[in-house]
Amino acid sequence: MRLPEAEQLCGELARELAPRIGPRSAMIGIHTGGAWVAERLHAELGLPEPLGLMDIAFYRDDYHQQGLHHDPKRTRIPFDVTGRQLLLVDDVLYTGRTIRAAMNELFDYGRPESITLVVLADRGGRQLPICAQHCGARIEVPPGMRLRLTRGAQGKLALALEPVRAA
Numbered sequence: 001m002r003l004p005e006a007e008q009l010c011g012e013l014a015r016e017l018a019p020r021i022g023p024r025s026a027m028i029g030i031h032t033g034g035a036w037v038a039e040r041l042h043a044e045l046g047l048p049e050p051l052g053l054m055d056i057a058f059y060r061d062d063y064h065q066q067g068l069h070h071d072p073k074r075t076r077i078p079f080d081v082t083g084r085q086l087l088l089v090d091d092v093l094y095t096g097r098t099i100r101a102a103m104n105e106l107f108d109y110g111r112p113e114s115i116t117l118v119v120l121a122d123r124g125g126r127q128l129p130i131c132a133q134h135c136g137a138r139i140e141v142p143p144g145m146r147l148r149l150t151r152g153a154q155g156k157l158a159l160a161l162e163p164v165r166a167a
Helices: 006-020 033-045 097-109
Strands: 025-030 052-054 085-093 114-122 134-138 145-151 157-163
Touching: 006 033, 006 114, 006 134, 006 157, 025 033, 025 097, 033 085, 033 114, 033 145, 033 157, 052 097, 085 097, 085 145, 097 114, 114 145, 114 157
Parallel strands: 025 052, 025 085, 085 114, 114 134
Antiparallel strands: 145 157
């Protein structure tokens, strides 16, 4: 299966988002892959507000099942979210649980005017009624596989399929 080029998808998303950026726009990326995509988009769009980053691990409804498999990152939102038009960025949209957790955490920081979901790839398989307003690609993922964003030594982003590990 040939996957789309992640770098090209980032450029397409930036071009799609550019006309929608206004004075109250701000961007937040979800660790880890979403933060990588948000870094690219934020730089290309030249947003005046600094980039916000979120780690939603403690907000997930399956936290006790999954536990933390890495050092948790700290959420850092260096602006007031109240009244903002937020661009919430993630790498791969799957069940919708990560996005639900991110929105729960965002409302702990204030009440944004709006939240627009931007994802590099949507692999389907939703368990919650969540959809992206801006999506780089829709990709059918074979059973037993996971779609993952990787970042190479030079910072190049790439989509990869890998087997799902048994819990």
